[in-house]
Amino acid sequence: MDAGGQRPAWTDPSCPVARTVDLVGDRWSLLIVRDAMDGARSFTDFQQRTGIARNILTDRLRRLAAHGLLTQVDAPSGRRRLYALTEAGKDLFPVIVTLRQWGERHAFEAGETHSVLVDGDGARVPDLLPVAANGSPLTSDTTSVRRHT
Template sequence: MAARKSLADSSCPVARAIDIVGDRWALLIVRDAFDGVRRFGQFQESLDIARNILTDRLRRLVEAGVLEVVAASDGSAYQEYILTPKGEALFPVIVTLRQWGEGNLFGRGEKRSQLIDRASGRPVPKVALRSADGGALAPADTFVKKVAARV
């Protein structure tokens, strides 16, 4: 299998983000970390992922500063993976993906997991992009200001 080309030097923020969390395993590991999964075996059980793939994705997420390896919270010889502030900043991404999936990939009445606000006990409201004046922001209301091409 050919090595994938790094997008780390891209002028596009989306490309750089995809370079780190752009495969399903990376995003599912981050999702599980938000759900409180911390140990290798827990990730493996939750995701039903091969050990070598999990090892690789955890290593990449640690190298990228999304996860941090710490001593086990119970004092055992194990290590745990916790989200760094950089990793926690992915929360809106995970919530938006979840809500997109809820709205587009489930049939009416089909059972699914739900993200609940601990304080209210209610489902988390839909993520909405807002303009500087607070109005709803649609794709047609935006454009990407590209970086000038290098000569």
């Protein structure tokens, strides 16, 4: 059933980036999360929006549910099974936003059209930028990874 795999559970156990990538770092998981945030609820919603193969979709939905990002709810009337993001799943919103904003900046030729993320007033969501505790902008050159015990 489960792929199982003989990999050591975590690619790099102490790195939060690696753990997150282990959970959602494949071709489809983040697109499923994106669509869930955009209103997709049913198996066919996801299948049609992403174009993913059905057996893979089955696997990814179960995997995301197993890791606590999605819940499967049997709809009260009917055999439609509905999926919804958990709090942890919804908390991936900043990840989706930064991926989207990077794509908008670097993955389109000038003039190519693409969708944009807007707030309740229809205004474009401003770029997300890491800042220090004192509010100054940060880059990879002005930060470092500290071993935390």
